[in-house]
Amino acid sequence: MPRNEPAIHTEALTKTYRYTEQQPGLAGAVKGLFRPDRRERTAVDKLHLTVPRGQIIGLLGPNGAGKTTTIKMLCGLLRPTSGELEVLGHRPAKRGYDFLSRISVVFGQKSMLWWDVSTYDSLLIHREMYAIPKPRFANTTKDLAERLQVQDILNIPVRKLSLGQRMRCELVLALLHGPELLFADEPTVGLDVVAKLSVRTFLAELNRDLGTTIVLTSHDMNDVAALCERVAVINHGRTIFDGDLDALRSRADAGVDADLDQVMSKLFTEAADA
């Protein structure tokens, strides 16, 4: 992919979920058998987003805003209902090897490590999956383990690790194959302050040293303030703000030092009232 092409480009990206609504009680359940009340909910509504290579962008929004659905479409988990979507020059929903070997995903609430074996065993599986040559595997593992300070826990079964240790090991696994694009979905959720700081510092170094594009979703505004040069705020599936943190504060008529939680809260309240 040419360097000047964006890492992510979407045009009118839309995702609609179909579901059946059931009225309460036994009568509602019986009625639902014969006349199901089928509904549609638009989770992402004509989203326009372009992310240049090497950028850290924060996708922000309240629960149910459509951030996770957007991320799921960007990494190929969900097929868009309509609109255009290109990530690293590929259509993610096709989930080809060339696409999947250039991205990585870290879910804060879902482990990518194999639970019953050690992190090192998981790394060996990824070495084969991504066809990583042995010398590169050894060097990358050593480098990532040192940066994330997990050298001493790589051989411990994952189920015996603390949450903070596990998240650092998740990052080693996610970055072993040197992805150009990392989706980090709430990577610091549940972590203590020391572990949070360690993850943040590492992501910033990753972006600075290797130019990895990072799409971050987080409810922790300290993560966003520390990492994101740009934020896209999504509400009801639509982008209600796209810019840097200073512009975000200006948009909410807040000062340069204003608390970002209050800024976001004001933005969502205004959007709800509009």
Place this chain on the structure above:
Amino acid sequence: MRLARVLRILVIREVTIMLHYRWWLAMLQLSNIVAPAISLLVWRGAIAQGSTPPVTETFLTTYLVLVSVVAMLPSSWTSGFLADSIRLGGLSSWLVRPCSTHLNGIANNIGEKVVKLVLLVPLVAVLGIIFRTEVELPPLGLRWLVFAVSLLMAGAMTFSLDIVIGSLAFWFEDVTAVNRLRYLLARILSGSLIPLALFPAAVIPFLNAQPFRFMVSFPLEVLIGHPSGQAFALQVGWFATFVGTAVVSWRLGLRSYQGAGA
């Protein structure tokens, strides 16, 4: 080549994990051999009393000695795991990696078979030694090769059926009832409990044509009987149908996937 290397390492991991459950698996194998062993004793007793089954005593004895291992080899237990991963969102971790979740399912089944085989073969050998005068195996050669091909197709059919049943979780909340029905039908109609040749003559044409026969009984018929070329064609037909249905249901299902919990 890459997929073969991934499969190899996934199988190693599965065997490592399975070894933790070795006593549970040993008990499972013991229970698997009890049913055919009892059946063997009952039928040999009936023959001794003057009963005349439609197959020879040698065929019946060899069949019942081998059936536990031949039923175990092409079996699959993927549907429940697959349905759970769809329902709870665990599938997401496979969909974002360049490796199919089905390769993991295959590795899981192979790993389980490696451990089970080590536990089951001695039990079958003991049964074979007890009834050695009536156990007759063909010499190594073409018949064993065709048996292996038939067994591989049987394994592909059961695994494909697992994918079809597991894929139902893309649309339905719970597939355990479907799974239970499938195991019940398979146990009776595959010949893993009673040789199909011993069923009443009126139902034999149906039993010979239905797909479950080709998952257990048919490979054994290839090894110790004389199945027709038409029966081979039928197995190939069912094999293609099952694999095709699995591919279609999986692809359609993925369109409905919502990746819960991530």
